[in-house]
Amino acid sequence: MTPLRIATRKSALALWQTEHVAARLRALHPQLQVELVPLSTRGDEVLDRSLATIGGKGLFLKELEVAMLDGVADIAVHSLKDVPMELDPPFVLAAVLERADPFDAFVSNDHASLAALPHGARVGTSSLRRQAQLRARRPDLELVDLRGNVNTRLGKLDAGQYDAIVLACAGLQRLGLDTRIRERLVAPDWLPAGAQGAIAIECRAGDSATQALVGALEHEATRLCVETERAMNRRLHGSCQVPIAAYCTLDGSTLHLSGLVGDAASGRCVRAEASGARKSPTAVGEAVAQRLLDAGAGALLAGG
Numbered sequence: 001m002t003p004l005r006i007a008t009r010k011s012a013l014a015l016w017q018t019e020h021v022a023a024r025l026r027a028l029h030p031q032l033q034v035e036l037v038p039l040s041t042r043g044d045e046v047l048d049r050s051l052a053t054i055g056g057k058g059l060f061l062k063e064l065e066v067a068m069l070d071g072v073a074d075i076a077v078h079s080l081k082d083v084p085m086e087l088d089p090p091f092v093l094a095a096v097l098e099r100a101d102p103f104d105a106f107v108s109n110d111h112a113s114l115a116a117l118p119h120g121a122r123v124g125t126s127s128l129r130r131q132a133q134l135r136a137r138r139p140d141l142e143l144v145d146l147r148g149n150v151n152t153r154l155g156k157l158d159a160g161q162y163d164a165i166v167l168a169c170a171g172l173q174r175l176g177l178d179t180r181i182r183e184r185l186v187a188p189d190w191l192p193a194g195a196q197g198a199i200a201i202e203c204r205a206g207d208s209a210t211q212a213l214v215g216a217l218e219h220e221a222t223r224l225c226v227e228t229e230r231a232m233n234r235r236l237h238g239s240c241q242v243p244i245a246a247y248c249t250l251d252g253s254t255l256h257l258s259g260l261v262g263d264a265a266s267g268r269c270v271r272a273e274a275s276g277a278r279k280s281p282t283a284v285g286e287a288v289a290q291r292l293l294d295a296g297a298g299a300l301l302a303g304g
């Protein structure tokens with residue numbers, strides 16, 4: 001059998017996620033040889049600049065997609081929250097794995113919780129979604145830009161540049177850093193990015209053999225929830241540059257979606273919810289998007 005080659009970014013988190021997928025594929029298919037193809041992406045090389053000015057988060061995907069088109073790799077492993085709402089037609093998400101912890105983590109060396117931070121404390125995050133929710137709860141905080149991969153961000157916290165930072169729980173847990181989590185910021189009070197905590201496998205749309213191979217890793221409940229969240233984002237034209245949060249759960253046959261659009265500067269947040277049948281993730285996502293727009297989210301999305 002020809003080996004299955006997996007394109008991956010080179011950050012510690014990306015490599016962990018790719019090794020995880022490789023191990024699960026080897027366990028499912030003992031005869032299969034699985035190889036990693038680590039690649040540098042433009043998104044990794046320009047982390048110090050605003051991603052919006054250089055083409056958005058899709059930059060992390062592009063090189064991995066080129067590798068698949070060139071036949072250098074068969075699949076690519078992604079954090080689904082970083083995957084654009086629309087994939088280019090030659091690609092599909094062949095599997096979505098069971099979601100890990102979907103929530104954000106409050107991380108600090110000196111303070112036990114967001115509420116316990118002293119007045120005017122410095123909190124590092126470059127996520128507009130996190131900034132908007134921080135401002136809403138604590139208008140007194142000084143919010144400071146913080147980029148880089150998980151270990152870079154923790155290093156800057158430990159160097160004393162911030163009193164606290166906010167990261168995804170899933171990334172910390174995967175890297176064995178869960179003891180750094182001082183407080184989990186959970187729904188309904190605090191909402192994560194759509195698809196946070198979920199790993200997705202992308203492959204060529206025409207490659208049905210590979211799709212069959214990786215399809216065994218599909219987790220249906222996660223797929224339904226992230227499709228609902230992504231339908232909301234798509235309808236709102238969400239990208240990493242707009243403060244949009246979405247969190248969906250599946251309860252038996254019912255999807256429950258909570259959405260939020262915020263403004264990082266003022267901390268104004270508009271929220272909406274909807275429920276619907278598990279067979280209708282798109283309708284549930286679009287219903288929440290419409291309710292957010294009806295409640296005034298359009299002005300926040302337009303930047304004011």
Ligand SMILES: NCc1[nH]cc(CCC(=O)O)c1CC(=O)O
Pocket residue numbers: 079080081082150166167168169170171195196197198199
């Ligand atoms: N923005 C980068 C990114 N993309 C995915 C994760 C965490 C893992 C996940 O959500 O699956 C992170 C780190 C973070 O936001 O702290």
